[in-house]
Each structure stands twice: as C-alpha cells, then as structure tokens.
Amino acid sequence: MTVYTASPLRHPDLGAPALMTRRAWWLVVLNFLIPGSTQVLAGNRRLGRLGLAATLTLWLIAALVIVAYSLWRTATLSIITNSFALTAAQLLLVLYAVLWLVLTLDTLRLVRLIRAQPGSRFWIAAFTVILLVLSVGTATAGAYYAGVARGTLNSIFGGGAASVPPVDGRYNILLLGGDAGPDREGLRPDSLSVVSIDADTGRVTMIGLPRDMRRVPFSAGSPMGELYPNGFRNCDVSACKLNAVYTEAELRHQDLYPNAKSTGSTPGIEATKEAAEGITGLTIQYYALIDMQGFSDLIDALGGVDINVKERLPIGGNERLVGVDEWIEPGVQTLNGYYAQWYARSRHSTSDFDRMERQRELQTAILQQFTPANVLTKFQAIAQAGTQVVKTDVPQDMLGYFTNLAMKSKEQPITSVELTPANSIDQDDPDFEAIRALIRADLDPPIPTETPTD
Template identity: 90%
Template sequence: MSVYTASPIRYPDLGASALMTRRAWWLVVLNFLIPGSTQVLAGNRKLGRFGLAATLVMWLIAALVIVAYSLWRTATLSIVTNSFALTAAQALLAGYAVLWLVLTIDTLRLVRLIRARPNSRFWIAAFTVILLAVSVGTASAGAYYAGVARGTLNSIFGGGAASVPPVDGRYNILLLGGDAGPDREGLRPDSLSVVSVDADTGRVTMIGLPRDMRKVPFSEGSPMGELYPNGFRKCDVSACKLNAVYTEAELRHQDLYPNAKSTGSTPGIEATKEAAEGITGLTIQYYALIDMQGFADLIDALGGVQVNVQKRLPIGGDEQLVGVVEWIEPGKQKLDGYHAQWYARSRHGTSDFDRMERQRELQTAILQQFTPANVLTKFQAIAQAGTQVVKTDVPQDMLGYFTNLAMKSKEQPVSSVELTPANGIDQDDPNFDDIRALVRADLYPPTPTETPAG
C-alpha cells in the first residue's frame, strides 16, 4: 500500500487534481468548523494541537455560559457585566482571532491551491477568504464590543455607592431629567419621577412628581428634613418648588452631604432623593440623572421611538406660538431624538401635567424597545450615547441583578401613578397622606379574597 493511499490528506498524490480539489475543500471547511484540525491532519501537528485545545476551551466556555444562564441567570449576568470578566473576554477573543488568522493562512498553504483543478482554484480561495472574514471578523468584533461595553459600564456605573437590599420588596430609583452640561451648578431638573421595581417579579411602576410641587416634606431624620421640619416652604432660592431643592442643596447646603461625591452623587441629588422619599413615603435607594440632549442621542441610536401623539405640539416659538418652526402632528409616529425631545418638553398650549404624561410615555416606549436584538445590532451607538445620557450611583456589581429585573419587567405592563389634578392632587397645596395612599394602592394592591359559597 502506498503512502498516498494510506494518508491522502497528509501525503496526497500531487498529480491527481481531482483528489487535490476535494482535499482542498475538506481542509478549508475543517479549519473553519474545528480550527486546528487541518494542521493535525495535514500540517504541523504541534500547531494543530494548540489550535484544537484553544477551540475546545472556547467551546467549553460558551457551553458553560449557556448552561449557567439557563440555571442562574442573575449570577451569570453579574459576571458577564463585570469589568474583569469583560477584560478577560476581550483578551481571549482577541487572542483567538489572531490564532484563527494564523491557522487560516497556514491552511491556505497546506491546500496547495496550484494543484487543484484550474476552474476550482478561484472558488476555493474566495471561500477561504469569506470564512476568514466571518471567523476572524466575528472574534475581533466580539473583542471590540467587550472593550466598548467595559468602558461604557465603567463610565456609567463608576460611583462608589454600596449595594443595598430592597425595602418592602422593592427597589426605588429617582429618575431626573435635565440639561446636564459640564457644569451642573444651578440645575433645576426638568422632569422628576420615581421608578419602583418589584424585587421579585420585576413589575415596574413610574411615579410622576410635579416639578412645581410646593411645601414638599423631606424624609424623617434626613439633613434637609432637619433643616426644613415643616416642609420646603421658606427657602433660600427664588421659588420653593420641588425642582428647586436641587439648586438649593448644590449652592447653599453642600456641607450637609460631605460624602455625596465619593458615592457617585451630588448634594443636589441627595436632597432631591430626600424630597421624593417625603412625598411618596418610599425609600429611594439609587438615582439616575438623564441628560436631555443625550436622551435624544440615545433615541437616535435606538433608531427612533414609537409614540401615539394625542395633541398637536409646537417646536419652538413663544407663548403666543410666534416663531414655531415645526409641529409634531397627532397620530402614531416614529420620532427621532430631536422630535422626541420636543415631544417630552414642549410647553406652549399644554400644561406641566401633560408634559409629565408624555415623558412617562416616552420612558415606557424606550424600555419596551430595549430588546436584545435592537441593542446588539446598534450596540456601539447605544453605548456611546449611554455615556452621555446617564449618570447614576447604581453599583456595577448590581447591574446583573437589575438587568434580570428589566428582562422580567418587559413581560408585563408598566404601571403609572401621576400626581396630577386628575388624581385629586393639588401641586400648590398637596395632601401628602393622600399621595402616599395613592402610591401604596398601586404598589401593594389588595389581594383578591375568595367569596364564600352561598
């Protein structure tokens, strides 16, 4: 028996063009499916074994992640959103991309293209290049996106706040919207709400807080509560309204919050959290500050947002609608970032309470559009916008937990509690007992009881 017959892959008959063509196709496909196998069969076995070992490791890691995600989703999400895990993933994927490139180039050498049939040479070479782009490109893209994700998460979740447990089964996050530039001194939040999430089911309730609400109380025992035991009435700023609490604490009472900066917050945010607690009766664990211009960038990154416009809204112009540059027309529309920003903030011809409802509508729509497919296909743009949009003190080690809750929340409707006249709330002279009862009724609805059989 000749050596060619015994091992046609390693010792092929160079004169048999049909055999060399079939051998070339096999080697190219094997290199793609099982990197390293081509070298073991037809080339440097030491390099091949290294490639096979690396391939096995990657397969094992992928299998472990899939199994772990199925069994322990929260823990897995916590690991894969950790900076160290993302750094390790970036290094592994980059190394594997280089290894795959080396193995593919070596495979093209082993193929001995000149020995294949003339009419097959181009297609073999082209197919090899395509598979090279798919394999090396995918691994390189994975390494790149791991780096982008790490940078984004470190930028957004870089505060020093500690992880805390839920209170009464819920996590409550203060959501602030404003024009957050390089210098935030004097900022009066344009929108304020509390996002309350059931720590088990992920059910979300958004509580809209009127920015012009007066006489707001602060949580018992808080720095601002001790300074204003009877509520925010006689203050050091021009108008003692809810959205002025931020300004007062930032400019006049920074000494009350010496640890705010070290925990990723500011005196203004901490004081506003205390006001939100006093109004709703809830414990606010964390905050998120949304830059309104960055908010528009995020919507553009998502590809727009679907809303049902109820009323014609002006873009620009004064109270007499002089100088209006454009109108947002009624009906179902897909708004880009610019128009969505005006949809949330347009004032003329509508009340602040209308604006609150529109802002909550946008928040809900964006939450629903954060699907895995949408995020993956537009990952880089969303990540870039995210660093400009959000400032928060949610610790990074809780990101996996909250991501899991967010996935649960998408499976059920988002509830809304608006503190508006429609719900009997007078923002100039509010009854805070009624407000807290309204909030409790939504967060903790009575359990239906069975009617005894008659």
C-alpha cells in the same frame, strides 16, 4: 514485504487534480468547523494540537456560560458585565483572532491550490477568505464590542455607592431629567419620577412627581429634613418648589452632604432623593440622571421611538404661541431624537401635568424598545450615547441583578401613578398622606377575595 498506506490528506497524490480538489475543500471546511484539525491531519501536528486545545476550550467556555445562564442567570449576568470579565473576554478574543488567522493562512498553504483543478482554484481561495472573515472578523468585532461595553459600563456605573437590599420587597430609583441652561442658576430637574420595581417579579410602577409641587417634606432624620422640618418653604432660592431642591442643595448646602461625591452622587441629587422619599413614603436606594440635552442622541441611536401623539404640540414659541418653529402633528409617529425631546419638553398649549404624562409615556416607549435585537444591531451608537446621557450611582456589581430584573419587567405592563389633578392632587397644597395612600394602592393592590357560593 511491508506495505505503507499513504494518507490522502497528509500524503496525497499530487498528480491527481480531482483528488487534490476534494482534499482542498475538506481541509478548508475542517479548518473553519474545528480549527486545528487541518494541521493535525495534514500539517504541523504541534500547531494543530494547539489549535484544537484552543477550540475545545472555547467550546467548553461557551457551554459553561449557557448552562450557568440557564441555572443562575443573575450571577452569570453579574460576571459577564464585570470589568475584569470583559477585559479577559477582550484579550481572549484577540488571541483567538490571531490564532485563527495563523491557522487559516497555514490551511491555505496546505491545500496546495496549484495542484487542484484549474476551475476550482479561485472558488477554494475565495471560500477560504470568506470563512477567514467570518471567524477572525467575528472574534475581532467581539473583542471590540467587549472593550466598548467595558468603557461604557465604567463610565455610567463608576460611582462608589454600595449594594443595598430591597426595602419592603422593592427597589426605588429616582429618575431625573436634567434641564440646564444659560438662563438658569445651576441645573433644575425638568422631569422627576420614582421608578419602583418589585424585586421578585420585576413589575414596574413609574410615579410622576410634579416639578412645581410646594411644601414638599423630606425624609425623617435627613439633613434637609432637619433644615426644613415643616417642609420646603421659606427657602434660599427664588421659588420653593420641588425642582428647586436640587439647586438649593448644590449652591447653599453642599456641607450637608460631604460624602456625596465619593459615592457617585451630588448634594443636589441627595437632597432631591430625600424630598422624593418624603413625598412618596418610599426608600430611594439609587438615582439615574438623564441629560435632556443629550437625550436625543440615545433616541437616534435606537432608530427613533414610536409614539402616539394625541394632540398638536408646538416646537419653540412663547405662551401666546408666537414664534413657533413648527408643530408635532397628532397620530402614530416614529420620532427622532430632536422631535422626541420636544415631545417631552413642549410647554405651551398644554399644562405641566400633560407634559408629565408625555414624559412618562416617552420613558415607557424607550424602555420597551430596548430589545436584545435592537441593542445588538445598534450597540456602538447606543453605548456612545449612553455615556453622554446617563449618570447613576447604581453600583456595577448590581448590574447583573438589575439586568435580570429588567428582562422580567419587559414581560409585564408598566403602570404609572401621576400626582396630578386627575388624581385629585393639588401641587400647591398637596395632601401627602393621600399621595402615599395612592402610591401604596398601586404598589400593593388588595387581593380579591372569592365570594362563597351557595
């Protein structure tokens, strides 16, 4: 006589409530830990094999990403920030969400709640729903954020500029704070900096350029350099200052930069890059334009920015401090977007050079607060703010490289070189050779030599 041994999972004793309760708990947990295993053991094996194959594939992809990130971090970041990769991840996560929903609902059918002990039925069902929300909800949220990331990256890094290698081991990016208004003819950069990044170590130096600097030279062989071979003087706009270069190129000399738009730039930005190169002696590969009007949105998305306010600053008012709306008081504070914007832009009671230093201080504080935890917990708000705040010609295929470089930068202090009277710089009659020497001394400090001992 042949004896058949029934599987307690596939062929349970329906008349044993305690056994059916234990079986239910096992099936629910297995479905969460190894989706598809429940169906292989107790249900439709074809569906179970599909679920197991999908689960193992997901584990394999995750393992490969972890290994690749450990061994080839830059290449991995480049791939996962690519639009096609983000689209594929979004579709994949949607498919997993649907599959896990089907498997969980099928598991709830297989546990046969009516056969479990009465006191356990509610808890089994509730636990199943909680695990369903965790698995399907996580996959759905991942798909949503992949879509948000793709849209954000395409919006910010959608220019047509080409990838270029570092020059003298550095990437130099022109950082512009746009200050447009109804009383101005076009946009004039309110804040100008060059962010110089060591291509190997990630060490960052921020070079503050006075917006009112006169006689600025342009890089050799550039369109504006040929137009103004003796520096920016006798110009076509009211004041021949550094921040007016943008306006003149936009309004008078667009023909000098016929390819600017196709590379994600503008004539004004290209001309200002040439001026920044002439002042600093550095090659400027890319730019980033920050809309100061939308700047507060990014600060609010980050949850504010921590600043040590060193002196009382007026909000509004005129040069005589008449009509001041309120004051930013001294002390360590977490400034929201509105107050952070005024901290950077307040122009009365202090000099333009003080203002430059505050802007650099604010930029440094924001960079330091872009931590993975901060970005992940506030991802959507930061992404939405970013599309309104930042415009750049950094190509998207360089994003992985710069992300890796930024991670290195966070491990080091950010230094600054301010072209102000504190460093013996006269913005009305600047000595550009001295300026370039000052910058070189920071970027390439002399290596101390050891004094031989007797």
